[in-house]
Amino acid sequence: MNPEPPDRTGRRIRVRGLVQGVGFRPHVWRLAQDRGLSGSVRNDGGGVEIDAWGGEALLDAFLAELCEKAPPLARIDSVSWSGLAGPAPDAAFEIAESAGGAVSTGVVPDAAVCPACLADVSDPDNRRFGYAFTNCTHCGPRLSIVRAIPYDRANTSMDAFPMCDDCRSEYEDPADRRFHAQPNACPECGPRLWLEDRTGPVACKAPLEEAARRIKAGQIVAVKGIGGFHLACDARNEKAVAELRLRKRRRVKPLALMAADLAGIRAYCRVSPEEQTALSSPAAPIVLLRMDGKHLAPSLVPGQDQLGFMLPYTPLHHQLLKETGGPLVFTSGNLSDEPQATANDDARTRLTGIADLWLMHDRDIVNRLDDSVVRVNTTGPQVLRRARGFAPAPIVLPEAFAEAAPVLAMGGELKSAFCLLKDGQAILSQHLGDLEEAATHAEYRKTLALYRQLYRHEPKVIAVDQHPDYLSSQWGEALAREIGARVVSVQHHHAHLAACLAGNHLAPGEERTLGLVLDGLGLGADGTIWGGEILLGDYRGFDRKGHFLPVALPGGTRAIREPWRNLAAHLMTAFGPAYLEQVPDGPLAAALRAKPLPVLDKMISSGLNAPLSSSAGRLFDAVAAALGVCFEIQDYEGHAGMALECLARPFIASETGYPVALSDSENAVISWEPLWHNLLSDVAAGVETGRIAARFHLGLIRGLTDMVAAIGASCGVGRVALSGGVMQNQILHEGLTRNLEKVGLEVLTHGLVPANDGGLALGQAVIAASSSGPTG
Template structure:
């Protein structure tokens, strides 16, 4: 017997996304194939393996562990140590889960796998037509889990004891459903039914009946994985208009579900990268450029893109298979509220909106909105991180490995929170705008749930600098309750750090220029910032350049009524003669009919007209000058997004408006008098609004690129990070990225968390974890 054949034991620790993905049976099969003995189990740190065999065999086993994994698994590390003592088992077994301190991840919900879909569509399979078919490669995860280790008893599937056939699959390590916690079939699992306002509807096939109702222009509430949706025929303008009226959603785009990518191509252009996103396990909504054939005009008014998704549960596959065309599938709520998750909640809150309800009896433990993504020239971009993506942990740079545990509370709008521990960040799913009382309650509930799931006790709590944010106030309360250290983080610094963190930039090598463009955030000087060039990294920053401050007449009202910003910008550019610049134009007539004199006096006297360097309000001002959403924005960013759609066909060769850049005591200031001068000249000449919109975008991009290059040269860095909600403007992002790359800069663009405020919590967590801060 050679030394390599001598039996020895190794205790192997696997960390990553390795629970609820079929990893233990995968290990069992590898061990059986290589002739090892021992066991594998889940515990609070991931997966632990004790394996016995020859050293060569164990080496082969470890190599296969690193290179082979189930579809939903992500292996972050495999480490081992020798085991002293005699052989402990005569065969390789899967052992019961153990407890311990939690440091593993919970896998996101995953779209139906091809194997399960084939069973659902096979008339001879026992799961034919079953809406809750799943296996270890697909199905609900975060939406049903209450705690970990991830076992059936700790999910909402605990209410459904398995039948003999399902139990046999569940207990067979060679079966695809071995320890698939949501495993079920029509005999033992969750069931669908249809209701109307009077109670249950007597029908043989609820899905077929829903398909019939949708064809007849009904509005149906459908309970999915992470919450209820409202559905209607996406080709019927009557149905779409009625849905908008009942839901009180005047203009914000609606998401659409199609049967497959081929059906989507009837309505939108779909690139190979976009099709790959559509068909990914996360199954997000993907924003696609509109083609010739139109859906109902009310789907995305004023936009050149439509958000499409593909079916991601067996129920959705069965429904789309019974229909001839796409359907609207938008969140089941009144505008701005979180979507309903419970049956009673849906009956109550969706009464008066839905004509009927497609219900099921599996509880949704964690609300999950649909994720939203888009493919830009730099690559895929996440606009909303939720179902299918959260709560997958993001690895941080090695320098964060020994940082304290941090709970970062995020911002006020598009809120998320983030847990940071053991060198990883765990951003929550998108939770919504905390100004809504129901959303704020949901946010607090989700924090409590994550802390329980991950058994997480923060040593540090990070909050935004703004004292009036509800996330800040709740963070202050939690810090007082737990004794955690409270860290206040400037809003735009968090955006910069978020971009650096998702790219794995190391502390100590993090000097960068951050171009952060958004609506607003409280600055360190107590004023409202929003168009910022920061130089720094996790540990701190210098405000190296910024937009010239312009008044926000009416404060928050200026965010809702873009024309107010137009008046403020015109007055800042031309002083008392601003009316003469637009005399005889449609803009002049529009502002003459408004209370522009009152706005002017507010600005002159400084009454409820704080100064702000906001990039978002600049976009609002220009959009309103072109007649876009001038009176009122029905949702955040409406004016800017509709102006972007208007400009898109003219982005090549339109020319660019000039921007003035001055130096005030070492800080560069971008001001807009030349831009407004050229823009109002074009208005008087009768230049078409789409061309004006394009010239504005291209002029702004050129000014940002030139300023960033100068700031970077002075700072001695070639790395530039792009963040903030305005960076989700495709024309601005792609033009700016192209200019900076052409000039030889390393350009970081956000792709794993949103550039908007949905990514703030990751940046806060990184800043609060910075080694130099402790």
């Protein structure tokens, strides 16, 4: 301890950020003890408040160490201080009671098991040896177990497990890393594991080891984790993987994988330093990686060249992977299109017929959390699905939003997530799924009620998508009537643009930017269907400066599932009613002639159930169908586009792009007749499909670069934001970024908020806030 200096002065220090529920107060206490400071630390509504007395040099060093040595789950957004008058307290530095009802929740994202806890589990002399639920202040469940505020044990699913004397002693000791760790437990007092089959409990002394033995024997085990059940099987066993697909009704959609360690992933994939950082982070997401080296079961990711790997993020997972010895399929515990099972009884019911066994525990999962998905691009990590490990960490907004009226943004229909905006922060919920699924819609409403309670959020404004048929919009309008809030209707692609602007921390008044927004479908401001857009806008509004040529969607929503419909519509738009004459004889012409084209052509020409759309996603579907990829049907959203990207990747560096047509009008239009002419010529010449796919991607990149550069020059704007679900195509994303920067434009991309509809609510929230209160 440092000797007491003669010139003790006081400072009141304010720390803002993710500093509650992460061990920040004991961190402050330990630093103060080491420096010989007196005073106190407490939580309050603004974060953490510290009153500290000591010498000026000691206080300066103390301030520096607050950030430099912060706990692993803390995120410090700002530190400020002011002088304190009066004498220094005589008592030693203490952790004071929180400041009444103004204290914020302290709920942070669930975090992967830390090295110290993993060491406890691996130590035969430790009382937590082999204990699957070991955690501390630096790791373990958070959002997944919380029911209400304040965030303490009584308001979590751990209230069913009273702490033993040893755990209580740790919990109450500021010097212990388990100080106020609400899920703290041990084998004497905490949750327990057991194994079941379809007839009931399986008699065995070591449930986890028995589950591992069954997996190695080719069986499928439902494993209860932090945020839901997973279905696990041996990723090297093709028979087991094929059987899982059959039972789960997941024909070709890629399956997620878990490996014991980085070496286990590197046996099958290339892993860059940035990808290693993402894999090893407390969020422990699924990271999409390029295949390399040995092969796993062929049906894991049919038609793809990337694997989605994650590392174990609980002691249970670590022990299961250690016992099985190799990578496991670790996919969500559900039938395809259903939400992941979380409750034991629900898993017994819904996973019967899929799982052979259930590895169960008795800690309730209060809030479902799917695994987050990340990919590392040349621009950095890009979150594709934001859930476990990321939600509900707040997104700090520019200062101008600090005084905005509280906003609730409802998000979209697919990849649904909502957003609370208050006090200069945006709280984006975890990924919740497709609201057309009744169970997902019910969970969406339940989760929204919980967030409003956790964050004491009483919205004055509710933001909804302009599409009147979205269930999120309908529920938002009903809630607004119930609570007397004002409704702001936000155009879909404007919300995508605004989400990218907010994610890059652009302040109101400084954010006028071109937005290149490429996605599937969204209701346009003119009542038609948009999806390939160049907007010039900010938080307050936008102008449509360019778009893809509108093409019919014959059959409406059926055209989304059946790519051949988009192919016929694109060919008819490019070549007219005699478009089949442009298709070379061969498999493609035969496949098209086998379809009811006269009926389809009449639908298109009459506009009967064939609305026009500028969708970028449907263009990818049409090109894929022309190459015989997903011609009849695509099994999941983005299936055709992902397959097309995979085909193209080996040839991108050696090919040149197809030409496209750009109009000279004020509202620029990009159209595809020259692209289709060249593509069909290549099909006739027998050019391999991968080269054709590459030429399509490169032509689209070049055409969009020229179009955006011309619009930027005419508008005097030197910045462009890339957004929308199609921007998750890595070739397109990286190619556009590179080419747009070469022509002198600043390029903004998505990072922590998905470019797809999972980030829509953030954009809705900042747009609504900009139309309300002081920022409006």
